[in-house]
Amino acid sequence: MPTAQACTPTLPGFTCGLDATLRVIAGKWKPLILYFVAQGGPTRYGALRRAVRDVSDKMLIQQLKELEADGLVKRTDYKEIPPRVDYSLTPLGRSLAEALVPLCSWGTENMAEVTRVFAERDALNSQRPEPSGQSTRIE
């Protein structure tokens, strides 16, 4: 009855390896953070903030804390007076970052395609921004 059994449903809690990974990198910015830190080596908070554009302080800090708690990044506080802190990857984090490389490549290779599809989607969505009951029907 192997209908769509995939991965390896060994440990309890996760349906498969992919499931386990997804729980760790869940969060809008985590993969990006991992990837940036993987590239730049130890990265200061401010630099990360500027690299991962559009991220807010709150989010960046929060995700960094989770990544740290999950043993993927290491936080180093230099206890200096204008605060200085940087983040680097643990061995575990480094291995995860490597597993992300194919995703990055895929995105780079198919970016045009993705851009196109998203443009279509957005076009459809933006032609019904009317909150007034007028059902501008497309039919």
Add this chain to the structure above:
Amino acid sequence: MPTAQACTPTLPGFTCGLDATLRVIAGKWKPLILYFVAQGGPTRYGALRRAVRDVSDKMLIQQLKELEADGLVKRTDYKEIPPRVDYSLTPLGRSLAEALVPLCSWGTENMAEVTRVFAERDALNSQRPEPSGQSTRIE
């Protein structure tokens, strides 16, 4: 000024390839769906529903529609009377699924570690369920 410049910031809208990929597979179940369909070939809705455990009908349908709209999966409706529909991957979807393999492996290899870390986190969370204003200061 290459502080933490990574990937390839070519097309507008995405900071890098990884960013592009993440937008496509954003959604709690999409990677799992892709992966399961990649394994089983054309998969019926019901089978997918049972394979991706804990997913609700609403969510599964929704994510399938998005994946279809993004050109990653193909929906085939056999127009039969007890409804019969199955989902398969497009070439684009297949390539993405392949890029997911390392993530799956990573999860399988580090599942014990991940399980452990998550157990600790959950243990900490469940020992402070006090909603009373008493600021149990740690100092």
Add this chain to the structure above:
DNA sequence: CCAGATACTTACCAAAAGGTGCATACTTGT
């Protein structure tokens, strides 16, 4: 002396994500 940078923290709020349950239309099994 005040603005700005540093690395955060917190409170408050809006939006998105996700869950539950009911409905459909038709068939098969009991």
Add this chain to the structure above:
DNA sequence: ACAAGTATGCACCTTTTGGTAAGTATCTGG
């Protein structure tokens, strides 16, 4: 005759997620 399975759609509601803006302590540059 009736429950169950098939693949969805829809309304309602809760939870999670994420954003904004303000505050903190200390130093440097103008």
